Amino acid sequence: MSDTQTTQPAATPPTAAGDVLLSLDDVTLRFGGVVALDGVSFDIRRGEILGLIGPNGAGKTTCFNAMTGVYQVTSGQVSFNGSSLAGLHKFAITKLGIARTFQNIRLFGNMTALENILVGADAQHSTGLFSSLFKLPKHRREETEGHDKARELLKFMGLSKRADELARNLPYGDQRRLEIARALATNPQLLCLDEPAAGFNPAEKRDLMDLIRRIRDQGYTVLLIEHDMRLVMGVTDRIVVLEFGRKIAEGLPAEIRDNPAVIAAYLGVDEEDAS
Numbered sequence: 001m002s003d004t005q006t007t008q009p010a011a012t013p014p015t016a017a018g019d020v021l022l023s024l025d026d027v028t029l030r031f032g033g034v035v036a037l038d039g040v041s042f043d044i045r046r047g048e049i050l051g052l053i054g055p056n057g058a059g060k061t062t063c064f065n066a067m068t069g070v071y072q073v074t075s076g077q078v079s080f081n082g083s084s085l086a087g088l089h090k091f092a093i094t095k096l097g098i099a100r101t102f103q104n105i106r107l108f109g110n111m112t113a114l115e116n117i118l119v120g121a122d123a124q125h126s127t128g129l130f131s132s133l134f135k136l137p138k139h140r141r142e143e144t145e146g147h148d149k150a151r152e153l154l155k156f157m158g159l160s161k162r163a164d165e166l167a168r169n170l171p172y173g174d175q176r177r178l179e180i181a182r183a184l185a186t187n188p189q190l191l192c193l194d195e196p197a198a199g200f201n202p203a204e205k206r207d208l209m210d211l212i213r214r215i216r217d218q219g220y221t222v223l224l225i226e227h228d229m230r231l232v233m234g235v236t237d238r239i240v241v242l243e244f245g246r247k248i249a250e251g252l253p254a255e256i257r258d259n260p261a262v263i264a265a266y267l268g269v270d271e272e273d274a275s
């Protein structure tokens with residue numbers, strides 16, 4: 001990645017580092033008889049990299065889905081910048097400033113890398129169909145700005161040379177990075193990454209850790225779901241641990257590493273045996 005060191009225009013810089021950006025307050029989410037989230041509460045603070053971990057089926061992706069409007073919570077509340085997200089459609093939530101990537105890459109394969117990012121940037125355009133049909137000046141200005149920003153994002157992610165290649169022809173690692181770039185194009189305050197290192201080799205994982213730190217240094221807040229413990233422990237500021245839909249621990253990486261309940265959850269043994 002030779003062209004990754006330039007900076008791109010930052011997201012809204014942190015107003016007061018450490019204030020609460022998003023909070024889950026006693027959130028329960030049921031699918032019929034399955035309780036995917038059971039009274040989960042935690043905060044994401046502005047400017048931090050928060051890890052969300054737990055064994056398979058713990059409720060991590062459901063948490064993302066509750067935050068991004070894919071599912072409405074059964075009870076409890078999700079708030080962003082102090083306002084409830086209840087009833088908001090996922091597009092409205094994107095506009096408010098929450099973006100995500102998916103476990104399984106969801107790019108538009110027949111579009112170029114650049115076009116994929118432009119789709120993300122479109123989510124923040126203020127002009128509507130009328131302006132776009134009649135190519136009004138404000139719409140044209142937004143289009144130009146969108147192109148400039150998309151190229152800067154490609155550069156930031158080390159993908160400049162891929163701009164005009166179809167997404168489906170990109171190597172796997174570049175597709176993963178493009179997904180992150182597309183999410184950043186929506187100009188989020190909070191970027192949620194769902195297993196971004198899946199399928200990566202150790203060297204790619206190290207590059208990803210570096211990239212996540214650089215993203216945070218640009219002023220974004222990052223929520224990271226990841227199974228690779230070395231990556232999670234190495235890059236996050238704090239970690240929240242779920243098991244069977246419940247929060248079982250929250251703390252600094254070193255605290256989580258030594259927490260008997262967390263060790264038990266991962267080893268599948270009784271907490272007393274793990275301590």
Ligand SMILES: Nc1ncnc2c1ncn2[C@@H]1O[C@H](COP(=O)(O)OP(=O)(O)OP(=O)(O)O)[C@@H](O)[C@H]1O
Nearest residue numbers: 031034035036054055056057058059060061062063
């Ligand atoms: N749409 C759905 N309908 C029914 N049950 C669901 C649905 N989505 C998730 N679940 C259930 O909710 C629970 C939590 O699933 P979730 O995908 O959030 O876990 P996860 O921690 O992300 O797991 P993994 O690490 O395997 O991705 C699981 O029991 C899962 O089967």
